Amino acid sequence: MPPVSRTERAAEAWEALFRAQVAVMRNLAADDVWDEVSMREYDVLFTLARAPGHRLRLHDLNREILLSQPSLSRLVERLARSGFVTRECDPGDRRGTVVALTDEGARVQKSVGRRHAASIRRHVGPALSDDELDTLTELCAKLRGAQD
Amino acid sequence: MPPVSRTERAAEAWEALFRAQVAVMRNLAADDVWDEVSMREYDVLFTLARAPGHRLRLHDLNREILLSQPSLSRLVERLARSGFVTRECDPGDRRGTVVALTDEGARVQKSVGRRHAASIRRHVGPALSDDELDTLTELCAKLRGAQD
DNA sequence: AATAGGTTCATGCAAATGCATGGAGTTCTG
DNA sequence: CAGAACTCCATGCATTTGCATGAACCTATT
Secondary structure (H helix, E strand, O other), X not given: OOOOOHHHHHHHHHHXXXXXXXXXXXXXXXXXXXXXXXXXXXXXXXXXXXXXXHEXXXXXXXXXXXXXXXXXXXXXXXXXXXXXXXXXXXXXXOOOEEEEEOHHHHHHHHHHHHHHHHHHHHHHHHHOOHHHHHHHHHHHHHHHHOOO | OOOOOHHHHHHHHHHHHHHHHHHHHHHHHHOOOOOOXXXXXXXXXXXXXXXXXXXXXXXXXXXXXXXXXHHHHXXXXXXXXXXXXXXXXXXXXXXXXXXXXXXXXXXXXXXXXXXXXXXXXXXXXXXXXXXXXXHHHHHHHHHHXXXX
């Protein structure tokens, strides 16, 4: 029996998305690719690598990462101590801290990223066809785009 | 330019799924629904409510919840102190601990669940059509089913 | 331009989390 | 059937996280 009300449909979709995320995440976390950085640290390095100039305001970074502002602040502090990022003062807005990827940080991101991508292929690839993967991408992008 | 290789397709789909999950999760967490239990605690109560007899072995519960075994053990300990679950010894396998929802726990789950469902409807509902929601559900279920 | 209000980030502190480990119980093996 | 290997859970301990708060800076109002 399919869901009837709009609320049920939305709840069912979110439930399915959330559980799928948990299941895949667990397998990705179990794969042996997190020796240099943790998954959350990688997420920060990856986001910075995608940003123009390999740099982002802490506040903007916080919009991409599911962490409280103080937690991200300290995560970045640890990444800086490890030499993967630098923290500069934003000349345009002196409240701001600009987090920039170092060469070493970019190297680690690529190295871990390559192995992580292979891991994703192993765990996500076999589950769906090409068309299904594309449809999933499209629907998730649409869902994300509709958020605040 | 669409992704060409199978690895790229899988990576793009996972990236989209993950980011959508983060964006939606943030909005759901921001809604004023988590006054009685935290989101993770609710996840446990919800999983128990779905289980036959409103009870589950700790080990089985751990398969549904994205937490390490010790962390879940302590989370359940807190829920028991709050009176939302009980912890009994499994007579069939005396290593096991059976976590069972109390009446109070079921009440809280329903109360929070109702508001949470409305919250999901507000944040997920407007983003996609009925057919799209169903497709998303189906693809996520398939993806989840293919995991270990 | 002075003050009030808002934004961005860091720090103190308590709570939550994960890893390593150990104890108790079960199952497998020779 | 003895003991080795494995499974399930709890606890010690260090790390990570979030909340509350405060400092520094920016912006708007008068």
